Amino acid sequence: MLIDTRPxxxxxxxxxxxxxxxxxxxxxxxxxxxxAPCGCENGYCQSFNTAMPIKRxxxxxxxxxxxxxxxxxxxxxxxxxxxxxVEVIDQDGLP
Numbered sequence: 582m583l584i585d586t587r588p589x590x591x592x593x594x595x596x597x598x599x600x601x602x603x604x605x606x607x608x609x610x611x612x613x614x615x616x617a618p619c620g621c622e623n624g625y626c627q628s629f630n631t632a633m634p635i636k637r638x639x640x641x642x643x644x645x646x647x648x649x650x651x652x653x654x655x656x657x658x659x660x661x662x663x664x665x666x667v668e669v670i671d672q673d674g675l676p
Contacts, residue, residue, distance in 0.1 A: 582614055591610055594667070597655070605662065614631055616632060618630075625670060625671050626669070628667060631664050632663065632664075632665040643659050644658050644668075645658075
């Protein structure tokens with residue numbers, strides 16, 4: 582569970598989703614599982630899957646870019662109303 586492995590990031594993610602007007606997504610954060618890290622092998626990528634690989638669902642989804650993360654990019658990819666992937670770019674390590 583994300584909340585168990587990275588509680589500071591999970592709290593910040595939930596708060597940022599609420600501030601972005603996404604309360605239904607924010608409510609999912611406490612139940613998010615980190616299924617697999619991104620397979621891109623770029624040192625600046627800390628992204629992870631919370632469901633099956635996102636490539637299968639790309640056409641049915643949307644992305645919510647969050648502004649509350651300062652010097653790095655965080656976006657949540659949503660498929661059928663569920664968080665499927667969390668993009669974290671330019672971050673040395675998640676809090």
